[in-house]
Amino acid sequence: MRNRLVGGLVTAGLVLAAGIATAPAASAQASQYCGYTGAQPTLRYNSTGDAVKQLQCELNHVTYSSWNSHLDEDGDWGNATDAAVRRFQGCTGLGQDGIVGPQTWDKLNGWVLTHGWINC
Known part of the structure; x- marks a missing residue:
């Protein structure tokens, strides 16, 4: 019984570690697409800086064709970025x-890397 429990915990730990290891890889790949920053802090209305530029670039990548709009990649989160x-x-x-x-x-990085344009 003890061996099965330890084996299950080891397996769960490996699965969890694999999930944690892949999240930064997707982030790094998406940040290379736009190139502003690899940092992904929590952002909201009125945020500024390179992380906002990265966000605007990634949103442009996944939404431009379907929404027929383009965000200025200026690093200032205003009304257009919020919408x-x-x-x-x-x-x-x-x-x-x-x-x-x-x-x-995570959703945005996934769309940038695998889905292309979002049609919604």
Whole structure:
């Protein structure tokens, strides 16, 4: 019984470690696409800086064709960026809170790397 329990814990640990190891890889690949930064802090309305530029670039990559809009990659989160974030969140099944935290970054990185344009 003890061996099965230890084996199960080791397996669970390996699965968890593999999941943690792949999240930064997706983030790094997406950040290379735009090149502003690999940092993905929590962002919201009125945030500024390179992480906002990265966000704007990634949103442009996944939404330009289907939404027929383009965000200025200026690093200032204003009304247009806020609307694009909330729309992206709604289209991908996330709560439309307008906050770009780990879940929104993960969805956005996934779309940048695998899906191309979002049609919603």
